[in-house]
Structures are given as structure tokens and as C-alpha cells.
Amino acid sequence: MWYLCVFYHRLLDYRKPEVESLADLFGAFNDNHKLEWKLPQHHHPDSPFHFVNLPSEEIARNVANRSILVKGLYELWGEGNSYEELEEAIKNYPDEQKLPYLTSESSFKITVDTFGKVISFQEQNDRIRDLSYIPFKGRVNLRNPDHKFWLMETDDYGSNNGLPPVAQKRVFFGREVGAADRKLLPTYQLKSRSYLGPTAMDAEVAFLMANQAQAMPGKLVYDPFVGTGSILVAAAHFGAMTMGADIDIRVVRDGRGPDCNVWSNFKQYGLQMPLSLLRADNNLPPWRSGLKEMFDAIICDPPYGVRAGGRKSGGRKLLKGVKGPYTVPDDKRTDHIPSTAAYSLAECVHDLLDLAARMLVIGGRLVYFYPVLRDNDSIDTNFPEHPCFELVAACEQMLSLRYSRVLLTMVKTRPYTDDIAEAAKIRHLEFKENHLKWMEDGNLHSAVFSPADLQLGDTGDIKVGKESKPKYRGKYV
């Protein structure tokens, strides 16, 4: 069945993958159903209006209610390029679909919504009054209606105000099946969270990550770079059991005192505490040999060295190469804090994929951010690959003109075999040997923060400055 799917006009790349991931979670693909998308005529792909094909209203409701970016999924009663066309379409919509929602026992509410323009309260009322050809019998209830109807209008405003160009005016009328609960976002906003780090994940994005990971009760979700736990909080909100590790013991153990640490962040929202928090190094994970397929999802924001650099065990020995390892005196062993070495992005991603390949169940999901440099308005789409995984979504979020982060969602489709483990081990040793080389190659920090003209110099293409900012902002929103 086709539903009108209207999105919030934010994080454009994340919208469809979220719906697809949730549709999968709620069983939309069980009977070989294929999810399809359509756009209204003449609409730009970035338009907030889409049509999506879902197998049942129940699934549609579940998807919309759990989502973050779906403003609403609607049973469309009619659409048209003008109000006359809309009236005709609604009149032609079969009565058996309409009448059950118009009975005298039920209450209802009509909301007028516009995209790309503003209309006055008076105009909204006039628009509602013009709908009198629909035989509403029930009472109006603005607070808590049984049925919500939406009249949505978008105009042919061209492409001058940062919105996706629409060639034609379009009017939609539909019954709401479900809508995102955006109240979650003020509840979980970072500014009211007690324990925060400099790179705590924004609540909205953390929820999107948890949705991509299909967190739900009965599942175990792991974050190897847990930090202050901002991503696991979102997974725990959806009922998943959580577990986290971090190399920095001060962050996971001490926080800022007894009531300001990772645990208190879960307590603050009445969430299930993490099953366990560890201090461990993703480069040398402490799992027993033979342990595999432990987690249902791994969600993380690895340190790529732009805002926070990664660290791994074995500082001096690795950095100086020739010098033998520092031997810790016996009397200092208990409280010794080992030195750590910088952790290159390439090595970090390799370790993460290997960990996920081993520790995820088949069908489990790895969801993580991956940084990319933008060049001439396009990005390199050679994302990391692994024989155990299929990439199901890559959602770009532009952070500056030259730098984006992409949320990658990978599903484990094949078991972790001895061959793969062996190949990973060889690669691990390679990283260890060429430590300095990898650090220089993967220095994203200097690429992001170096002056722009150094990069564009030889092409003579000066695209920096305010003028060059494209009028239509697309992925910037």
C-alpha cells in the first residue's frame, strides 16, 4: 500500500535509510515485500514529500512513530495541482476508505501545513472551511483527536530560498497514520545532560544511529568508543541492553564525580544501565578466543583525529621503533597508567571492521561515522569494505565546505571464517610495522584545517568565500 511520507527538512541523506531500516525492523520485508519510493510529479529528490510502499498500516504506524525524521505517514485521500483538483480527487476516493474515519462517535482534527511559504491563521481557517464537501460527522478535538487529518500545500517558489526547487504547486490531503515523536529531542538534548565530553553525540543523530542499528528490547548493543555514553543512551531508550568500552579510564570510571559519570547519564533518563563498561583498547580487544557473534549491533563514532585523536596501547615502543619496551617496575604496577600511541584512522577502521565481523551475529549491524574530504562538491564513495559485510546505507552530513562525515550502516551477511581472521591478523601486523607511515597518510586533521587555497591552488578554481556558497543548500540542512 502506498503512503504519503512527509519528512522534516533536515539531514536529507538520513531520511530514506531511516524508514528502510525501521521497515525492516518491523517486518516489512518478511513476505518478500520490496520497499519502493516515488516522488510527486516534478519534485526534486530532496523534497520533503515522498510516497512509500509499505505492506500494512500497522507497519507504517510503527515505522513513523519510532522515526526521528518522518513528520508523518499519511493515507492519501487526494492530491492535485489546485484546490479544485484536490476536491475532485477526494470525492473520487472510495467511501469505504473514508467513512470509517468520519463517524459521529469519533473526534477529529484538521491541520493545515505548508512547505516553503507561510499562510495566515485566517487563510488556514478558510482552507479548512473549504473542505466542507467531506462529510465529517464527528466532534472536533484539538488536543487528543481520534483521527488527525492534514492539508498540506507547497508552492512553485522556484529555488531562491535554500529549498529544493519545485516546479509546480501541489496540494495533499490525508489521514495521519503515524508521526515521529520529536519530544524525545528536548528530553535528551545534550545541554541538559549531566556528564558530557567534547565530542558527545548530538541526541538527534544518536537516535538516528540507534534506528539504523535497529536497537530494541532483547538486543545487545556495543560501543567500543563509548566516551560519555551518548550513543548508548539512545540505544537504551529503545530498550536495548548496552555495553561500552573506552581506552580512557578517567572517562568511563571517574567521570566528574559520583553523580556525574556514564552511569548517571543513564540514571538521569530512567534507562537501563549498561550491562558493563570496560576500559579496553580497540586495537587489542580483550575477548576470549573463540568468542564470537556476541552483539546484535555495534554503534560508534570512532576517533578520526579531527576533533579527537585516537589512542592505542604501546606508546614509546611503537613510536621510537628501535627502543625496547619500557618495563614497569613491580612496585608501580597497580596504579600504572600505560602510555598510549596515536591511532591512525586506517588502522582504527580496520580494527573496527574486524571486531564487528567477529562479534556481530549474522544479520547484525555495524553503524559508524566515517570522515570524508569533499572535493568539487562531490565525495569519494570508496567506503571501507569487508567480506563479511554488505553496505546498506551511507548518509552524508556536511560539516564544512571541505569536510563531511558519512554514517555507514553495514549488515553482516557472512560468518567470520578462519581465512578472514588470518587476513586480518596479517593486516594488523602490517599496521604495527608501518605505524609512522599510516599516521602521516591518514592525517585528516591537517587536511581539514589547512588553508583552503593550498588545495585548490593549481586548478585556479577559487571557490572559497561567501559568494561561492550554492543558493540551494541541500545537504547543509
Add this chain to the structure above:
Amino acid sequence: MLSSNIKGVTSGFPLRIEAEKVVEKQVELNAAFLKNMFTKIEWKPFVDASRAMGYAELPDEAESSMLESDEFLQKFHHALLELHLEEGALVCPETGRRFLVNKGIPNMLLHEDEV
């Protein structure tokens, strides 16, 4: 599920628990989650671990059919999710290296000469 990962150690599992302080936390029982975890756990070390933390109610052997019993589920749940090692250590069975547990966080990081 943790093991000692010191370089050269081959049998770093299971880590022996030295408990100094154990705390209990109330956790809501989720049968689906427990059944899911049961298949991933090595029962013997798990029972030993719970005994080291002062909880001796678990049977020596268990099989998945026992998950149908509410009483067993309750005990398994308590041992798995409600018992937390707050202070103590995890000890490597081969080398005797002690991984300290402090404020509920096991410190699994290796020293420079162990990498």
C-alpha cells in the same frame, strides 16, 4: 567473556574473579534477552564467576530447556545482570596478571611491556 590478551599468553580464559566488593542492581527481567545470551555463554566459567562473587544458586550444568523454568530464568538473570563486581580483580589463569576492577570498571589495558 573476557580473557587475558597479554602477548604470548595462549590460555588467558577464564579469568578468575577476586571479589572485594559486589553490588546488586535491580534490573527488569527480559526473557528474550536471557535466551539470546544463554547460547553465547560458557556455562562452567559463568557459574564459577557467580560463585566467586558469592552467589551459589546456579546449577553445575545447564541446557537450553531449563530456560522454560521461571525459577531458573530468575537465577540466571540475577547472576548475569544484577550482580556487579564493584571492586576486585580479574586474574589471568596463566600468568597471574591481575586486571583490577575499580568502581565497577575492569581495566583491561596492557602495560607497555605486555603489548
